[in-house]
Every structure is written in C-alpha cells, then in structure tokens.
Amino acid sequence: MTGTIATVARKEWRDxxxxxxxxxxxxxFAILGPLLVAGMITITADRETSDDPFEVVVDGAxxxxxxxxxxxxxxxxxxxxxxxxxxxxxxxxxxxxxxGRSVTLIISADRSKSDQRREAQRLEGLIHRYGAELGxxxxxxxxxxxxxxxxxxxxxxxxxxxxxxxxxxxxILIIYFLLAPxxxxxxxxxxxxxxxxxxxxxxxxxxxxxxxxxxFAGKWLIGTVFGVIGVAMTVxxxxxxxxxxxxxxxxxxxxxxxxxxxxxxxxxxxxxALVAALQIALAMWAKTYKEASTYLSxxxxxxxxxxxxxxxxxxxxxxxxxxxxxxxxxxxxxTIIRAEPLDPINVAVLTIATLAxxxxxxxxxxxxxxxxxxxxGSSE
Amino acid sequence: xxxxxxxxxxxxxxxxxxxxxFEARDGEITGLLGPNGAGKTTALRCIYxxxxxxxxxxxxxxxxxxxDVRACRAALGVFTDKFGLYDRLTAREQVRYFAELNxxxxxxxxxxxxxxVALLGMEEIIDRRSAGFSQGERMKVSLARALIHRPQNLVLxxxxxxxxxxxxxxxxxxxxxxxxxxxxxxxxxxxxHEVAMQCDRVVIVREGIVCAEGTPDELCxxxxxxEFEDAFLRLIxxxxxxxx
Numbered sequence: 001m002t003g004t005i006a007t008v009a010r011k012e013w014r015d016x017x018x019x020x021x022x023x024x025x026x027x028x029f030a031i032l033g034p035l036l037v038a039g040m041i042t043i044t045a046d047r048e049t050s051d052d053p054f055e056v057v058v059d060g061a062x063x064x065x066x067x068x069x070x071x072x073x074x075x076x077x078x079x080x081x082x083x084x085x086x087x088x089x090x091x092x093x094x095x096x097x098x099x100g101r102s103v104t105l106i107i108s109a110d111r112s113k114s115d116q117r118r119e120a121q122r123l124e125g126l127i128h129r130y131g132a133e134l135g136x137x138x139x140x141x142x143x144x145x146x147x148x149x150x151x152x153x154x155x156x157x158x159x160x161x162x163x164x165x166x167x168x169x170x171x172i173l174i175i176y177f178l179l180a181p182x183x184x185x186x187x188x189x190x191x192x193x194x195x196x197x198x199x200x201x202x203x204x205x206x207x208x209x210x211x212x213x214x215x216f217a218g219k220w221l222i223g224t225v226f227g228v229i230g231v232a233m234t235v236x237x238x239x240x241x242x243x244x245x246x247x248x249x250x251x252x253x254x255x256x257x258x259x260x261x262x263x264x265x266x267x268x269x270x271x272x273a274l275v276a277a278l279q280i281a282l283a284m285w286a287k288t289y290k291e292a293s294t295y296l297s298x299x300x301x302x303x304x305x306x307x308x309x310x311x312x313x314x315x316x317x318x319x320x321x322x323x324x325x326x327x328x329x330x331x332x333x334x335t336i337i338r339a340e341p342l343d344p345i346n347v348a349v350l351t352i353a354t355l356a357x358x359x360x361x362x363x364x365x366x367x368x369x370x371x372x373x374x375x376x377g378s379s380e
Numbered sequence: 381x382x383x384x385x386x387x388x389x390x391x392x393x394x395x396x397x398x399x400x401x402f403e404a405r406d407g408e409i410t411g412l413l414g415p416n417g418a419g420k421t422t423a424l425r426c427i428y429x430x431x432x433x434x435x436x437x438x439x440x441x442x443x444x445x446x447x448d449v450r451a452c453r454a455a456l457g458v459f460t461d462k463f464g465l466y467d468r469l470t471a472r473e474q475v476r477y478f479a480e481l482n483x484x485x486x487x488x489x490x491x492x493x494x495x496x497v498a499l500l501g502m503e504e505i506i507d508r509r510s511a512g513f514s515q516g517e518r519m520k521v522s523l524a525r526a527l528i529h530r531p532q533n534l535v536l537x538x539x540x541x542x543x544x545x546x547x548x549x550x551x552x553x554x555x556x557x558x559x560x561x562x563x564x565x566x567x568x569x570x571x572x573h574e575v576a577m578q579c580d581r582v583v584i585v586r587e588g589i590v591c592a593e594g595t596p597d598e599l600c601x602x603x604x605x606x607e608f609e610d611a612f613l614r615l616i617x618x619x620x621x622x623x624x
Contacts, residue, residue, distance in 0.1 A: 007480040011469070018468040200464025204525070207428040207460075208481045209453035372431050 001214040008218020012192050016222060022187035026226070029183045030233035033176030038241035041169055054119045055079050060089035064097075070130050076123065085109040085119045100138070170254065171311030174333045176234055177264060178303035178326065181272035182279070184230015185223045186296050189279035192219040194292035197284075197377045206369050213366030216280070220362055223276030231268045235261050254337070263336045267347065270354040271329050277361035284368050287377060306330065322346045325354040381406050381564050382427055382533055387436030389422055389588075396422040397433065398588035404566040404581075406532070409559050411579035412568040415616065419588040420568035421461065424537050427566075428458050441532060454482065457531040461538040463522035467511035471502060474510065475524045482529035489528075496524045499557070501550065516547030523554065534558060536567035540574055552578055576608040586616045 017023065053075040061068045061078055067089070072078065088106045090096075096103045105127060109120035136146040196202045206212060239256045247254060282299065283292035307330055309315075322328040328350035335342050368374045382404040389397040396419045404410035412420050425431040426438055429449035438445040440452040466474055472493060479489045497506050500520045505513065510521060519539070526534060534555075540548050555565050555578065569575050575582055576596045583593045592599060592615045596608050605611040 003483070004481065007477065011466075011473075011477045014473065015466055015468050196464075199467070200460070200462035201466060202464075203430065203460050203462075204458055204464070204522075205481075207430060207453060207456075207458040208478065209450040209483075210481050211450075372425075375430060 004214030181227035185227035212369035216365035227272030411575035414585035457526035
C-alpha cells in the first residue's frame with residue numbers, strides 16, 4: 001500500500017503543480033488575509049482613543065493661563081499653527097472673567113473629518129467641564145448649592161481601549177490562520193476527486209489492482225501538502241505584512257518572531273491533514289464538480305464563523321476544547337500569538353484527536369472509492 | 381480467459397443482468413453485441429469488480445472476482461467507453477503511472493513503454509501533454525495504459541465509439557496482434573458490422589441475458605439468414621438501439 005500511496009502522491013503532485021491558475025488563486029488568498037488585517041490596523045491606528053493626547057492650534061493662550069493649564073493637564077497639546085482643530089481665546093478673557101460675565105470661546109474644526117470631529121468634541125467637553133467647575137465655585141461663594149442649578153449630571157465613558165482593539169485584531173488574524181489549510185488545498189482536493197470523475201479517468205483508476213484506501217491516501221497526502229503550503233504562505237505573509245504596521249500606535253507590542261511563526265505553522269499541520277481528508281471525501285461524495293465546489297466553500301465558513309464567534313464572545317478556554325479539532329487549534333493559536341506558555345499535553349491531545357479523525361476519514365474515503373454510485377457519479 | 385456464470389445485477393427495479401453466462405477464450409476476439417441498455421457495460425464492470433453482482437460468479441483466468449478482485453484486475457487490461465486522460469500529464473507520464481500502479485518493475489517500465497509506442501504508433505505524441513489530443517490519440521494512450529502491464533486479458537467497452545476510420549483500423553490491427561499472441565480480447569459494441577468483421581466469436585445479449593452465441597457464420601446458419609445483419613436482427617427480435 002505504501003507503494004500505491006507514493007505512486008499516486010507523485011502523480012497528483014505533478015498534476016497539481018501544473019495547474020498554475022487554480023494554484024495561484026489559492027495562494028493569493030493565503031496572502032490576502034494578513035494583508036487585509038495589516039491594512040485595517042494601519043487605518044485604525046491613526047484614530048485615537050479617548051486617553052490619547054491631541055493637538056489644538058490655540059490662539060490667545062496667554063489671555064487665559066488658568067484655562068490653558070487645565071487643558072494641558074488634560075492632554076491637550078498646544079501648537080502654534082496647523083490645519084487641525086483650533087481654539088481662539090478673546091483678548092478680553094481676563095477682564096470679563098473678573099467681572100463675572102460670560103466669555104465666548106471659538107472652536108473651529110472641519111467636521112467632515114472624523115478625527116477633527118472627535119477632537120473638537122473632546123475639547124468642547126473639557127471646556128464645558130472647566131466652565132462648570134468655575135460656575136460651581138462662584139455659586140458656592142454666593143451661598144448656593146451647585147446641585148440646585150444642575151439637577152441632572154451625565155458622564156459618558158468611552159470604553160474603547162487599546163487592549164480590546166489588539167485582541168480583536170489578533171482574533172481576526174487567527175481566523176485567517178485557521179482558514180489557510182482549507183483554502184490552500186481546496187482546489188487540489190476537488191481536482192483529485194470530483195475532477196477526476198468528471199474527466200472520466202476515475203473508473204479506470206479504481207479498476208487497477210491496488211487498494212482503494214491506498215489511492216485515497218495518496219490523494220490525501222497531496223491535499224495535506226497543499227494545505228501546509230497555504231499555512232506557510234499565510235504565516236510568512238503575516239510576518240511581512242506586519243513589518244510596516246505601526247502596532248505601537250495602537251498599543252500593541254506584538255511581533256511575529258521566528259518562534260511564533262514556527263509554532264503557528266507546526267500547530268496547523270494536523271489540521272491540514274484532517275481538512276484534506278475531509279475535503280476530498282466530501283468532494284468525492286458530491287454528485288458533480290460544481291456541487292463539490294459549493295460544499296467545500298460552505299465548509300470553509302465553519303472555521304471563519306467559529307473563530308469569529310470565539311473572538312466576539314471572548315469564550316474562556318477549557319480543557320475539553322483540545323479534544324475538538326479546529327476549536328482546539330483556535331485555542332492553541334491564541335496561546336501562541338499572545339506569547340503565553342503552551343501546555344504540551346494540550347497540544348499532544350489535540351494532535352492525537354485530529355490525526356485519529358483523519359485516519360477514520362481516510363478509511364471512509366477508501367470505502368467511498370469502492371462504491372458504484374461514487375465512482376460513476378451522477379451520469380449513471 | 382474470462383467466464384461469467386449466471387450473473388444477476390439489479391439497480392432498484394431494473395434488472396441490468398438477468399442470469400448472463402458466457403465465456404471469452406484465450407487466442408480469440410470475443411464480441412459482446414447488443415442494443416443499448418442490454419447490460420454490456422454492466423457485465424464488463426462486473427468483470428473488473430467495480431460493480432458487484434447480486435448473484436452468479438465471474439472468473440478471470442480461473443480466479444473468482446468475488447474471492448480475489450486484485451488478482452483478477454492484475455490479469456486484466458481495462459479500456460472504458462469514456463477514456464479520460466490527465467490533460468496536464470504527457471502520454472508517457474500517464475502510461476508510467478499505470479505501470480507503477482500495476483507493480484511493473486521500475487527497470488522494465490521504460491522498455492515496455494517504447495514497445496507500446498512502436499506498436500501503437502505513438503512516437504509523435506508520447507512526450508506531449510494530452511490536452512488537445514484528438515480522439516484517436518486519446519484512444520492510443522488509453523490502450524497503452526491498459527496494456528502496459530502485459531495483461532493476459534483485454535476488456536474494451538465500445539472502443540470504436542467516436543473514432544475516425546484510421547484509428548479504427550489501427551485498433552483492429554492491434555486486437556489481431558493480441559489475438560495472435562494468444563491473449564483473450566473481449567469487447568462490447570452495438571455496431572454489428574464491426575463485430576461481424578473482427579470477432580471470432582459473438583455473444584449476443586438482450587435485456588441482461590445471452591440470447592445467442594457462436595461464430596458469425598454459425599449464427600447465420602442457425603437463423604437461416606445469409607447476412608449477419610439479418611441473423612442478428614432475427615436473434616434479438618428488434619432493431620431498436622442497433623447500428624449497422
């Protein structure tokens with residue numbers, strides 16, 4: 001049987017690498033994911049969170065030293081000129097202030113730009129707060145409780161934190177890692193099963209004096225190789241895509257080290273093996289080539305949906321998860337990417353569970369190749 | 381030698397084979413002739429073990445298919461009605477693939493391929509990828525991969541379908557050559573003329589059962605007709621699904 005596996009694998013490898021177009025498409029997808037995440041980060045990194053310092057062009061700061069000091073304490077950086085949000089303080093600020101009259105301050109901003117809109121809002125909020133504090137002091141001095149004129153108080157807290165954002169970004173990156181073995185081997189898996197049947201060569205192939213499990217295993221081996229190539233491409237693409245991304249700007253200190261890369265790649269090998277067996281069996285079981293494509297596209301939604309759910313729901317890790325392929329892989333990846341210590345027992349459990357399921361699927365796939373309905377497909 | 385004894389195969393309510401029995405001997409070309417839907421393809425698929433009959437026994441060189449399907453397949457060359465090739469492989473790569481699957485010793489493969497190239501006249505195409513091959517060229521590659529392990533028996537399902545005159549002639553020459561070597565050739569057809577011309581023995585099937593067998597001359601004598609065509613029509617009792 002090893003001879004059959006090697007023969008089939010050699011032939012399928014040669015056949016597949018000559019199919020340049022579908023190969024390129026699959027590998028393009030592998031690169032696309034990390035690039036997309038990197039792009040997202042670059043765009044959002046420029047947006048600030050509520051505790052970031054921001055610049056304001058202040059005109060007349062010298063007329064209101066108290067206010068200026070208050071603003072600067074609250075992370076407003078004064079600049080002489082620029083195109084950003086501007087604040088102008090009138091010359092008679094001190095005079096009106098001492099007389100107890102109101103002073104009009106002017107904030108000018110381009111409100112079509114979301115950055116300026118947010119900064120202008122923050123500036124306005126700060127000035128209101130300062131004004132309110134002053135008003136309270138004045139009322140107290142006149143013997144009036146401030147709560148009399150302010151029956152309702154509202155405070156809005158922006159909870160967007162850098163940590164939250166970082167974990168979201170890494171969660172999305174994990175989705176692409178989990179997808180890689182699916183996408184990398186999909187075209188090949190369909191080609192060696194439903195494709196071979198559609199081109200009318202499957203009947204002669206299964207009429208050869210070899211074990212059908214051997215035939216299936218040879219095809220599976222090449223599916224696995226392509227899955228692993230997909231994973232490797234995604235890992236390398238992540239490394240390259242994140243070189244230029246200003247992670248520090250969103251408070252992430254994460255880097256894709258050689259260790260992270262190796263661990264990520266290796267932890268997904270067992271998944272690639274399982275996915276190849278599953279995809280080939282499913283494509284074989286489908287009645288036509290088209291049906292097989294539909295099934296496999298649907299199948300690749302599973303890792304995406306699962307990982308997305310786990311990211312959004314922030315599900316706590318549990319030991320039983322390592323018994324479930326895909327779920328366990330997601331857990332392992334999360335641990336690797338957060339640079340937390342990896343428990344070798346968990347990894348071993350996951351690998352054994354995944355490979356056991358793979359063996360069952362290969363056996364099942366071999367059985368499929370002995371069934372008339374599978375070999376002759378819908379044409380009979 | 382290939383022998384079928386009382387083979388039954390049902391697909392749901394359809395009785396594809398209804399107790400089919402016949403024998404294809406070594407050193408002879410046997411034609412399985414019958415209208416479309418008579419069970420020819422099903423009978424051949426039972427021989428190479430892709431279809432399992434409900435009842436009955438099939439033997440290849442005395443080995444029962446139900447007992448050792450792999451030994452039977454090793455003694456068979458299979459040529460299916462739709463000869464699918466791997467378009468991205470060269471003819472040589474495809475033939476080599478089947479040689480390896482059949483366990484032909486690595487040292488012998490190259491020489492065996494050269495032999496078949498000469499026999500089938502494949503010098504022009506052997507190192508070309510098979511995408512774009514004509515039907516005749518595809519037939520040659522299919523024959524080469526069926527014969528690469530030198531099987532004693534060759535089974536062909538409607539081999540001349542879609543072939544031009546030249547290809548049909550070269551196929552005929554090849555079958556005669558195999559017959560001279562003492563091999564057993566069994567092919568199915570719904571084309572009377574072809575069967576009458578080439579076959580030593582004809583097995584006429586209808587509705588999953590053999591209704592007559594013998595040499596073309598014998599069949600003519602038995603029915604009292606001078607033309608094989610008339611004899612055949614008389615034997616199957618209809619001209620539906622038959623080509624002259």
